[in-house]
Amino acid sequence: MCPIGTASASELSQWGTKSHEGQWASASELSQWGTKSHEGQWASASELSQWGTKSHEGQWASASELSQWGTKSHEGQWASASELSQWGTKSHEGQWASASELSQWGTKSHEGQWASASELSQWGTKSDEGSDRMTDVTDVAARRLDLAGTRAFETAGSGPERRLRLAEFNREWLTGIWQEATKGSNVEGVALAAVGSVGRGDAGPLSDYDLVLLHYGRTLSADEITRLADRIWYPIWDAGVRLDHSVRTVNQCRAVAADDLTAAVGLLDISAVAGDAEVVAAARATVSHDWRANARKRLPQLTEAMSVRHHRHGDLAQSIEPELKEAHGGLRDMTVLNALAEAWLADRPRGEVDAAYGTLLDVRDAVHVVTGRGRDRLGREDHDAVAALLGYDDPDDLLADVSDAGRAIAYAIDGTVRRAAQSQRARVLRVGPRRPQMRPLGFGLFESDGEVVLGSGRLLDSDPHLPLRAAVLAARANLPIAPVTLENLATKCADLPTPWTPLARGLFSDLLAAGPGLVTVWEGLDQQGIIERWLPEWVAVRSRPQRNAVHRHTVDRHLIETVVHATGLLRGVGRADLLLLAALLHDIGKVPGAHDHSVAGAPIAEAILRRLGHSDADVATVVALVREHLTLIELATRRDHSDPRTIDAAIAAVDGDRDRFELLVALTEADAVAAGPKAWTDWRAALLNQFAAAVRERLSPSTPAAGEAEPSLVPDDLVSTLASGEPYVAVVPNGGSYRIDIADRDRLGLFADTAGLLAAEGLVVRTAVLRTVDGIAVNEWHVESPSDAEPERDRIVRGLMRLASGDRAPLGRLDRRRQFAGRPSGQSTIGTPGQPRALVVPGASQEATVIEVRAQDRPGLLHELGMAFAKAGVSVRSAHIATYAGQTLDTFYVTDFSGRPLDPAKVAQVVGVVIDACDRST
Amino acid sequence: MKLITAIIKPHQIDAVKEALEAYGISGMTVSEASGYGRQRGHSEVYRGAEYTVDFVPKLRLEVLVDDMDASSVADVILKAAQTGRIGDGKIWTVPVEDVVRVRTGERGSEAI
Incomplete structure (x- = not known):
């Protein structure tokens, strides 16, 4: 996940946008460009035939580039893009900025609120007071928000109806603009079409418009079509609606789709708004045909782009401030899912996934209404209001539902992408009889098509350790366990005995030590209820949000992240397994009603460790680590290191045990790093290290882990x-x-x-x-x-x-x-x-x-x-x-x-x- | 109006906060800072390796006050933050031209 103040990415080599600590710098390039800043609040830029990028009050940036385009979202605020030789304007927060193209441009600022621009030979300046424009802005935004019907949200099934009304309004409004713009012209073979959410008909109250002016390139000359585009885009900008726009012939659509994956996926959703529907149908058919024909080749690209996006925006299910659109399990994944189905690469899962999509759309709509902005991030500050609007009594229930929806979509998209890749390979390898490609991993388990599967003839009920073994091998290999295998393991394997066998304990620590691959495998096991059978206490922290400014993950995901970070610190401690267990359980006390989660967690951890069959000494160590996991950082940052009583307090927390102290230092670091960038700054790291050094001076060196084996009589x-x-x-x-x-x-x-x-x-x-x-x-x-x-x-x-x-x-x-x-x-x-x-x-x-x-x-x-x-x-x-x-x-x-x-x-x-x-x- | 900035040891913050509240100061800004003064940092041994800490973690405290309160507030901070050992920090005062409360638009002393 990106830290606060992330940088949004630029594409190709053309342009770049940087974010800096929540403030912004933007840049455009090619050969000429200019930037003006005004009162430190915004900068605009234009350039010869391309242009791009405005930043405004540290909140957004937009960019364009040659023939590709892209849309980036940033921290729930946004960036939009324009393309080709057209240009674009962004409005934001009821304030707005527009830009011009080609060789003339101008920027006006007015009380730091807006900038307007001119264009080629015709240009105009927007009213100085901005009052008439502002009225329009308020009107369209207000009408859309009004249509969203703030009262109807809590009614079940109100979402589809609301989005239908919005879609009708969008269509009517745009049709009106089209009729005005085309008055008296021959527009045969020209059409206004929508892509993205407006094209699909599931746009939110304040979603962007993503429009294409389509033509065959016959009826109107280039100049005429440009002027027509201006007559359409300007009223939309003037109404304060954010717009991504382009003018294309059917062939250009095809070329753009061939070059740019994002554009291709977007164009699959193209639908006619006004004008000649035939040209839209032709574009749709062409793009769709090309997509099917080339999808196999483009699949790796698609997967790559998706994983970059997921990496940047994190997992929807486990974020405290979920990015509803771009995250793993977010709305955009559904678009990709549909694109894969459209390419006939894989069947599209239905049912649960569609319900999950509906849930996310409802929440997205509510976020628009609550924030009055077209943002897609459910921010901490809006949890309460959005929950209230949607009829939840407790905001945690809202987050739990969002989390479930994200899980369902993430699971569906991951599975579908793998199926698609498998179908692709199956086709390539069709020489001779088809046999699955199996790579043995040991213990009767195999890797097949990027998943861990059970070999044939493996008796599931004979070995209660099998789920653990599969998990260890999969996590080490950084592969998911195949869904069918997981289901078999969950339903057919016998439960582990209580207490666990030494082998089960060993395998469990191996699983925790597996590294980053643990995250996916644990999620799969949890989906199938296997984690719950191992650790019934896990249910209480699953998908549990935490209202704390330093945390970015739900409790369960934070615990797993802490384990992964702890694997980097194993060599510094004597008992790696105890560090990992403490990392896994340190926040297990974050359950409803717990006053101090460290204290509440200690007995829960003890019960778990007893069930796992750990020795009294090991249980005592891990329980102490859970109870004291906040002690060191508290002492290090808030108490005087040179005061002997501070050192005494630290020594008391570990019972004077050097090994336990090293475990606590490592746990403190892993916990803080996993929580997020705010919890582990250089400043805090320096204080902790300084304090740990002071404590070590007072602690005696560790005793050897095991005494000499005592001689016994030889039979x-x-x-x-x-x-x-x-x-x-x-x-x-x-x-x-x-x-x-x-x-x-x-x-x-x-x-x-x-x-x-x-x-x-x-x-x-x-x-x-x-x-x-x-x-x-x-x-x-x-x-x-x-x-x-x-x-x-x-x-x-x-x-x-x-x-x-x-x-x-x-x-x-x-x-x-x-x-x-x-x-x-x-x-x-x-x-x-x-x-x-x-x-x-x-x-x-x-x-x-x-x-x-x-x-x-x-x-x-x-x-x-x-x-x-x-x-x-x-x-x-x-x-x-x-x-x-x-x-x-x-x-x-x-x-x-x-x-x-x-x-x-x-x-x-x-x-x-x-x-x-x-x-x-x- | 004056801006009083104090660099103090992190663990002294609670004492300073209490002393300022007792004096009647209602707001302050605290940030994490790192730096060194005359003692030029110091050496540490961490996990067996000795290394020099150039920048020692400190807290930076900023308080806006009326001119007449400036020297006594600086004294309050001084008394609360003093341990008498190396690295206790610094306090300095600079004049402030204007202050505006963002919420109400109040200016000058009203905004403090």
């Missing part, structure tokens, strides 16, 4: 197995994952060999505890099997024996196993963890050197770490391996050959090679 049968020269291996299935116990006589490189062999077998290590007792290594590995095949005990035994004898062949398949690599999705700088770390934990053990490694997990990483230790001649006495949310956090107790801690020089060398191993091939 006799194990000793006898080992005496026969064979390693002891036992595989125990454990609710979707496997526990593999391995014991062998210790030797240099045993850890590297075992880790490498498991990776080569296609197994993914979740956690492991390694111990060495009396020269025997006793290791307990918890692994997952993406291929669904149960690990084979005998293969592991044979592999270990071959490796012990120096045969490296069992590791040969390691490289090919990297296809299941789990990396966060997306390339954004947000949500990408930083550098790997290896730290020595001083004083943690008398008998060994303790090295803690944090890195992005990947297949074979443990093997490479083990190789690094082995090459440095260091033996691994014991280790705790744990993967939290895609980050590995490993603690190694290492000694030299003689079993003593490493000397300082050796320590430095080992840390170096370990970091190199983590860096390799990432």
Whole structure:
């Protein structure tokens, strides 16, 4: 989403408009142009044959360019455009500006309120007082607003009737102007046509007019048609109606549609207003035919333009100040949806989507009436008035309805675009029998046509973890889960047991750590009710608006955004999974009636974490983070850092725990960044960093994440197995994952060999505890099997024996196993963890050197770490391996050959090679 | 009329606000500011890396007052904002030609 004070985009290389902190600069170019500013309030510009751009009171800008045109909206205020060699005028707020063309132009300003312009050989100045014009302005606007019928809004079904009346008025009024303008001329083969909302007949009370003067180029000369256009456009401008206009022959329509996608989509809605209807029908048929013929080629362009627009205006469903037209799920998406259906690329979904479109139109109409402006943004300041007009008792209910409508349209447009792309590929690939292109992702899931789908023969009811697995894979790959697959997962999969299995917990943190791809996947899961089954508490914050100047998203979306931002801060904390859970739950207390959402959220978070089966210590940490998530920023910005009591307060909030403090710092930052640009300024960042540094000085360094694994007795049968020269291996299935116990006589490189062999077998290590007792290594590995095949005990035994004898062949398949690599999705700088770390934990053990490694997990990483230790001649006495949310956090107790801690020089060398191993091939 | 501008430590804002309200000042403008004075910023250690903070976060407070109130209001701010440590900030006063209340169009002292 764009920050406040966004820049509107310019197109091609012709012109540009910049916005600056809500004030504006505009520019036009080509070879000549001029800008005048008057009392710092506006500037107008013209140029040789093109012109463009007025800014007025910091509120809007318009632009034109050579043969393309575009319309940009900006922060609910707007920009319009003119095109070709014609020109345009914008009116705004009952004040107005007009402009002229070709080589003569003029600008007059009057009390900072308006500017008028002249044109080629005929020009006129508008009245100095502006009074007669103003009367017209008030008249047309007032008549349109009056027709909108402020009383009828709350009546169900009043919307279509209102828009019908408006459409009739528009038609009548424009017909009157046409008749006046064409009096006494032969206008055979000439017509006035409307595109956009007026063409579709669903224009709002103050929507722009988007008109085309169509002709065959036969009846009237170029001069005559220009003069006719002037006689039509001027009365419209003078009435204060915003107008986008063009004069075209049918062939020019065709050419413009071929060049400019926005124009093409707009022209599909062209309808006759007055004059020769035949020419409009001809243009409509030609453009529509071309559209169908070329739609396949243009689809990528269309998708690209749409995603740029969505990116700029955000998701309608999750915005506090929804942009009803341009946002993802907004009115314009319906136009695109219809254009795709028109091209026969995909079926058009009906029912719910049409109802949603109607809802948004009603709200748009109400926004026009309430603001008295043709804006399409439901601003915070208008929530109450618009809700009242539409008959809602609570403005939150209005936002919830808008949100639902946005969701329905967004879901429909996304699905339809994917279907359209699939139908396109299907046609291209029609050689031989058609088979779906499936790329395996592991666990019986595949990528097909840009969606994650279930492979055939997958038994849905056998694995309650399947929805989680699908979500993790989809989010990492930044792909949506196919709607059919989602529905199957939602209806056929068994519920997770309470408390959740360790595997489910692990998968859930993997999902949260997936990066930007999480947003789409979470939305899909939520649409299908899967999130609700995992976290019933989520319902209370879903689509919930927040009346707070710093927030730009609904509560649920803010929570997900916070999780995504937190993935960029994982390396700074010990327990990535706890940071992500705290990010997900920190505002879960924002429910109706909650006085202090931090305090209200703590018990809710606790209930969730217990259901997920987290340990008491982990629950305590996350609950404290939820309760204290506003404490640090409050202390940092409002209290004296040099006062010891301020530091005391911060230390008390984390119970004096250094690890918890780092988690809280990271959560504070992720929360603020996710809230919006106002919540995380350099100013606030500097204060928080300064304060955190002051607190760190008082906190003791963190203790190692895990103590040394305690030696346990070695069973006799194990000793006898080992005496026969064979390693002891036992595989125990454990609710979707496997526990593999391995014991062998210790030797240099045993850890590297075992880790490498498991990776080569296609197994993914979740956690492991390694111990060495009396020269025997006793290791307990918890692994997952993406291929669904149960690990084979005998293969592991044979592999270990071959490796012990120096045969490296069992590791040969390691490289090919990297296809299941789990990396966060997306390339954004947000949500990408930083550098790997290896730290020595001083004083943690008398008998060994303790090295803690944090890195992005990947297949074979443990093997490479083990190789690094082995090459440095260091033996691994014991280790705790744990993967939290895609980050590995490993603690190694290492000694030299003689079993003593490493000397300082050796320590430095080992840390170096370990970091190199983590860096390799990432 | 005078414009009094004060650069203060962020955490002193509540004390200054209370003191000004007690004195009878009803309005003020507060903005986030960053800068340095004689102490030239300072060094910080953050996540293991030392770096120099050139611009220290401060708050900028602006109050419009009648000529006769100017020096006492500056004193009120001074007393409330003073901690005696480095970085307490600055206060300065400049003459103001005219003031207009946008809502009513009142001018001069009426508009304060």
